[in-house]
Amino acid sequence: MYQTVIGLEVHAELSLDTKIFCGCSTKFGQEPNSQTCPICLGLPGALPVLNEEAVKYIIKIGLALGCRILPEARFDRKNYYYPDLPKNYQISQNYLPFAVDGYLELPPSQKKGTPIKVGIDNVHLEEDTGKNIHSESGGREGYSLVDFNRAGIPLVEIVTRPDMHSLEDTESFMVSLRNILLYLGVSNCKMEEGALRFEASVSIRPDEASSLNARVEIKNLNSFKSVLRSLQYEIERQRRLLSGGEIVSGETRLWDEKEGKTLTMRVKESSPDYRYFPEPDLPPVVIKPQWIKTIRAAMPELPAERLRRFVKKYHLPPYDAIILTSSKSLADFYEEVVEGFPDGKHVSNWIMGEVLEKLKERKIGIEESSLTPASLSELLNLIKCGTISGKMAREVFAEMFATGKGAGEIVKERGLAQISDTRKIKETIDLILKKNPAAISDFQTGKKKVIAYLTGQVMKETKGAANPQLVNELLQEALQQQ
Amino acid sequence: MELAELAAHEIHCLLKKKEVSVVEVVDAVLTRIDEVDDNIGAFITVNGEGAQREALRIDQEISRGREILPLTGIPVAIKDLICIKGMKTTCASRILNNFYSPYDATVIEKLREAGTIFIGKTNMDEFAMGSSTENSCFGITRNPLNPDTVPGGSSGGSAAAVAAGEAIIALGSDTGGSIRQPAAFCGVVGLVPTYGLVSRFGLVAFASSLDQIGPITRDVRDCALLMNLICGYDPRDSTSAATNIPDYTDSLLNDVREVKIGIPKQYFGEEVDEEVAEAMREAMALFKRHGAKIENVSLPNTEYAIATYYLIATAEASSNLARYDGVGYGQREKSDNILEMYEKTREAGFGDEVKRRIMLGTYVLSAGYYETYYLKAQQARALIRDDFEKAFQKFDCLLAPVSPTTAFKVGEKTDDPLKMYLSDIFTIPVNLAGLPAISIPCGFNSLGSAIGLQLIAKPFNEEMLLRVAYTFEENTKMSR
Numbered sequence: 001m002y003q004t005v006i007g008l009e010v011h012a013e014l015s016l017d018t019k020i021f022c023g024c025s026t027k028f029g030q031e032p033n034s035q036t037c038p039i040c041l042g043l044p045g046a047l048p049v050l051n052e053e054a055v056k057y058i059i060k061i062g063l064a065l066g067c068r069i070l071p072e073a074r075f076d077r078k079n080y081y082y083p084d085l086p087k088n089y090q091i092s093q094n095y096l097p098f099a100v101d102g103y104l105e106l107p108p109s110q111k112k113g114t115p116i117k118v119g120i121d122n123v124h125l126e127e128d129t130g131k132n133i134h135s136e137s138g139g140r141e142g143y144s145l146v147d148f149n150r151a152g153i154p155l156v157e158i159v160t161r162p163d164m165h166s167l168e169d170t171e172s173f174m175v176s177l178r179n180i181l182l183y184l185g186v187s188n189c190k191m192e193e194g195a196l197r198f199e200a201s202v203s204i205r206p207d208e209a210s211s212l213n214a215r216v217e218i219k220n221l222n223s224f225k226s227v228l229r230s231l232q233y234e235i236e237r238q239r240r241l242l243s244g245g246e247i248v249s250g251e252t253r254l255w256d257e258k259e260g261k262t263l264t265m266r267v268k269e270s271s272p273d274y275r276y277f278p279e280p281d282l283p284p285v286v287i288k289p290q291w292i293k294t295i296r297a298a299m300p301e302l303p304a305e306r307l308r309r310f311v312k313k314y315h316l317p318p319y320d321a322i323i324l325t326s327s328k329s330l331a332d333f334y335e336e337v338v339e340g341f342p343d344g345k346h347v348s349n350w351i352m353g354e355v356l357e358k359l360k361e362r363k364i365g366i367e368e369s370s371l372t373p374a375s376l377s378e379l380l381n382l383i384k385c386g387t388i389s390g391k392m393a394r395e396v397f398a399e400m401f402a403t404g405k406g407a408g409e410i411v412k413e414r415g416l417a418q419i420s421d422t423r424k425i426k427e428t429i430d431l432i433l434k435k436n437p438a439a440i441s442d443f444q445t446g447k448k449k450v451i452a453y454l455t456g457q458v459m460k461e462t463k464g465a466a467n468p469q470l471v472n473e474l475l476q477e478a479l480q481q482q
Numbered sequence: 483m484e485l486a487e488l489a490a491h492e493i494h495c496l497l498k499k500k501e502v503s504v505v506e507v508v509d510a511v512l513t514r515i516d517e518v519d520d521n522i523g524a525f526i527t528v529n530g531e532g533a534q535r536e537a538l539r540i541d542q543e544i545s546r547g548r549e550i551l552p553l554t555g556i557p558v559a560i561k562d563l564i565c566i567k568g569m570k571t572t573c574a575s576r577i578l579n580n581f582y583s584p585y586d587a588t589v590i591e592k593l594r595e596a597g598t599i600f601i602g603k604t605n606m607d608e609f610a611m612g613s614s615t616e617n618s619c620f621g622i623t624r625n626p627l628n629p630d631t632v633p634g635g636s637s638g639g640s641a642a643a644v645a646a647g648e649a650i651i652a653l654g655s656d657t658g659g660s661i662r663q664p665a666a667f668c669g670v671v672g673l674v675p676t677y678g679l680v681s682r683f684g685l686v687a688f689a690s691s692l693d694q695i696g697p698i699t700r701d702v703r704d705c706a707l708l709m710n711l712i713c714g715y716d717p718r719d720s721t722s723a724a725t726n727i728p729d730y731t732d733s734l735l736n737d738v739r740e741v742k743i744g745i746p747k748q749y750f751g752e753e754v755d756e757e758v759a760e761a762m763r764e765a766m767a768l769f770k771r772h773g774a775k776i777e778n779v780s781l782p783n784t785e786y787a788i789a790t791y792y793l794i795a796t797a798e799a800s801s802n803l804a805r806y807d808g809v810g811y812g813q814r815e816k817s818d819n820i821l822e823m824y825e826k827t828r829e830a831g832f833g834d835e836v837k838r839r840i841m842l843g844t845y846v847l848s849a850g851y852y853e854t855y856y857l858k859a860q861q862a863r864a865l866i867r868d869d870f871e872k873a874f875q876k877f878d879c880l881l882a883p884v885s886p887t888t889a890f891k892v893g894e895k896t897d898d899p900l901k902m903y904l905s906d907i908f909t910i911p912v913n914l915a916g917l918p919a920i921s922i923p924c925g926f927n928s929l930g931s932a933i934g935l936q937l938i939a940k941p942f943n944e945e946m947l948l949r950v951a952y953t954f955e956e957n958t959k960m961s962r
Contacts, residue, residue: 038585042805044578044686045565045587047719077801079847081824088804144820146809275847277856280690280798282720 002204002242004235005212006170007162008227010177011155012187013128013195014057019152020127021048021091026154028193032133032147040152042086047281050075054125054154055098055285057186059295061156062099062123064180064302072286073098075125075279080272083146084130092157094276097124098287104160104180105304106172107322118173119161128153150194156187162201162215167228174198174224175326179303182328191223198227203248204238213242214250218262221255230255234262306331314344323352329367340377341384350380354394358401370404379407386467387411422474425458425466429478432457443479451475485510486647490556490704493650497550504544504555507650508537508599511557514647515602523623524633524643526562527570528602533557536599543597552707554597559649561640562603563610563686564695566590569600573686574608574618577806577813577831587684588719589653589695589712596711601649604639608833609803610660610688612636613905616896617835624892627669627932631889634664634905640698641668651708652698657688658791659884659909661696662921666884666934669923671705671951672698676941677916678723681716687802689795690721692913702922702952706730709944725942733945736956739773743950744877748784749908753886757927762883765924765935768957769881769950779877781869786862787911788903793846793859794914800843806831838899867915874940879950881937882908884921888931912938920947922954 022039038046074096102120130151198221253262310321565583607617615638626646633642637654641664654661656674665672697708808814808827815826924935
């Protein structure tokens with residue numbers, strides 16, 4: 001039985017309006033090279049000026065991951081040649097990053113008893129590169145084009161320690177980290193826009209006690225799915241090699257999404273020497289303790305705290321709380337519904353049942369659906385005061401979900417309001433009993449089952465609008481009196 | 483005296499008195515360029531029509547009441563590594579020979595606002611790497627004082643232009659002596675300001691932690707006037723200093739009483755020409771006569787300066803020059819694959835000295851050598867800085883030769899880079915410490931070559947330099 005050892009490098013674009021070292025817009029999907037200037041194009045003579053908001057963001061991330069914030073951080077140049085890198089060096093941090101030595105505690109799962117802590121080696125800030133467009137992906141035949149709109153977009157890189165030992169750990173880490181970044185509001189984490197990207201390193205060893213084998217780094221991972229698929233592929237490849245008595249060599253491999261496999265990009269001996277040295281155009285950034293204090297005080301509640309609070313405040317089972325807080329938007333949604341319908345467990349049941357089921361069907365997140373928290377709490381209130389039945393509620397909910405209309409509006413439109421007016425129900429019962437004298441005698445001879453039949457008749461007469469429980473009670477009463 | 487040979491402050495008086503127009507001043511300078519630049523080679527680009535147009539515009543504005551500021555209408559030459567919008571900025575390199583800057587450097591914005599006239603872009607050593615202006619893809623510049631000799635470098639074009647009347651004032655840049663040494667060789671005034679005093683935004687980088695823009699002028703007053711324009715904090719340069727800028731003309735006092743001048747003994751070794759040393763001794767005597775206190779001082783780590791400099795400057799340069807790859811702008815050599823395109827472009831685009839320094843710098847930063855070379859050099863740099871700091875606890879300024887020799891012959895040192903490097907032995911420590919220093923004319927040797935006197939002050943004390951320099955100038959009248 002092999003042990004798998006996985007580490008991740010996560011790149012997230014910070015959601016700032018302007019680039020890290022110039023005033024250019026960071027808006028996604030604009031005309032190529034329309035969001036550039038001498039600075040992000042690396043023209044001769046241009047100099048970088050640090051966007052201070054980016055530093056604030058990075059400190060927030062560092063604090064959320066339990067890191068130590070270094071009193072003085074510095075930028076370094078990472079030197080390598082690539083056409084999408086305007087200066088042929090990337091301004092990054094190698095020697096003194098903003099935050100070091102943190103951890104992320106994975107949320108408890110049902111399978112595993114003890115919580116897993118994934119160590120964070122460091123959190124640092126750097127500039128994104130541009131994008132090469134080759135002729136097969138829309139560029140001109142025989143040319144490669146470069147779009148520098150992305151060059152200089154602020155990126156955070158989070159480097160973990162090799163503390164993950166399964167795909168489940170890895171997935172849980174990625175989900176939790178994404179969640180934290182969303183909770184902090186520092187990145188939109190849209191993987192389809194490349195705002196969240198990964199590099200994984202993986203090795204396997206015979207058992208926990210053995211020394212680590214050479215690790216393989218996998219690049220070009222742009223979604224949770226590709227991380228997990230590539231790791232799966234790589235673990236199997238390495239296992240096959242080791243079982244066959246071969247050695248796994250340390251190398252960098254590229255994930256081919258279409259083929260579903262990793263390919264050698266470069267072997268260790270030819271790994272690049274980035275010749276890092278301190279960026280002379282940017283002075284060191286001194287982080288005053290007071291600044292950290294201010295940022296800490298303004299930190300939003302994080303997923304782990306929110307989970308604990310949900311259990312305590314709304315009396316939810318941990319399972320419910322884990323699921324509800326697994327996404328910020330879902331947790332926000334839940335709390336807004338509870339505001340209008342203060343029965344935490346009841347709301348949780350609805351969200352974990354109906355709502356998630358519908359979302360799953362449509363493969364969307366709550367933030368993409370037209371369902372509003374106000375209409376869901378309205379629906380729950382309508383059920384509670386008996387205006388509609390549970391069965392009707394499900395139909396109403398389906399329409400709410402599909403159209404975004406309010407619960408009350410739908411009930412009104414469809415004339416679905418449940419009749420709970422005793423007088424009106426009694427009148428209908430009288431009518432039905434008159435039509436069914438045989439049923440009365442059946443009842444009198446002890447055939448109690450006839451009540452169900454009569455209830456059905458009353459419901460039919462009221463087109464299902466009568467409160468069935470009330471009908472049942474009143475029928476019994478009326479029959480006794482006959 | 484001819485118009486093209488006057489100092490800016492003299493022309494300013496004539497403009498004020500309406501004895502000349504800006505157009506006449508510009509024409510006088512352009513005529514001079516026509517006459518002499520074929521021999522001197524001070525310019526890479528002459529902005530003839532542009533300058534005339536601008537002169538006419540400013541004359542018209544003056545007639546409508548525009549205020550004539552001290553440098554309004556003054557023709558200024560700009561070293562060709564400072565970006566002017568719409569003009570070529572080549573850095574004297576083939577790799578940028580078709581690069582037109584789409585933006586103005588901060589100093590250019592300031593000069594533009596003041597109404598100076600950009601007369602042209604001056605020749606230099608490629609990417610400011612050199613001490614003789616012989617490393618230019620556009621050919622050499624000759625010393626106007628003696629065309630068989632070099633004008634010094636790397637701002638040789640700017641110094642020669644000012645010396646030859648092809649510009650009234652000029653901007654150069656100084657990374658290891660590139661303003662002071664050519665100023666000394668050409669017999670003009672050159673000042674390297676404290677690192678951070680003048681914005682580097684728009685100055686094409688050679689070695690970012692050492693580069694500074696500074697004035698090259700005919701006399702100390704013009705130097706102060708140009709300093710008034712170009713200094714000041716710039717939010718676009720993160721290494722720019724947030725400091726108050728005085729009126730530098732207030733420092734033009736003929737008075738060095740009680741000024742303590744230190745003579746660093748390491749700057750008077752046997753490598754110094756006897757005639758240069760003699761000129762220094764005469765200068766010391768002059769200052770003494772005028773009430774200054776002269777004493778010896780030791781800067782013990784001076785001997786490490788050249789080695790330190792060539793590790794740090796080349797390391798930074800190897801990275802700064804990486805961007806010239808033919809992808810986004812500049813000269814590109816065609817090839818089917820990207821790696822070969824890079825190689826061909828850089829092989830054809832850079833000259834030998836630039837290649838030499840890129841290779842050295844790349845080596846210095848390589849894994850395994852970073853600690854041995856780069857970090858060691860940073861430690862040595864700190865020691866050199868400490869030497870000066872200690873000296874300035876006692877002295878107001880230091881006096882030394884700018885260069886061990888006067889202008890050498892064209893071609894004399896081109897085959898021996900190390901010999902060439904030693905030309906900057908007394909200027910380099912100043913850049914390593916980020917200090918201000920001025921080079922002023924201090925007589926001629928028996929062959930008629932100019933000798934430069936260097937004064938060094940503590941950070942942001944340009945006022946002391948100008949005061950001491952002005953006193954010297956007033957009492958020798960040796961400028962020009």
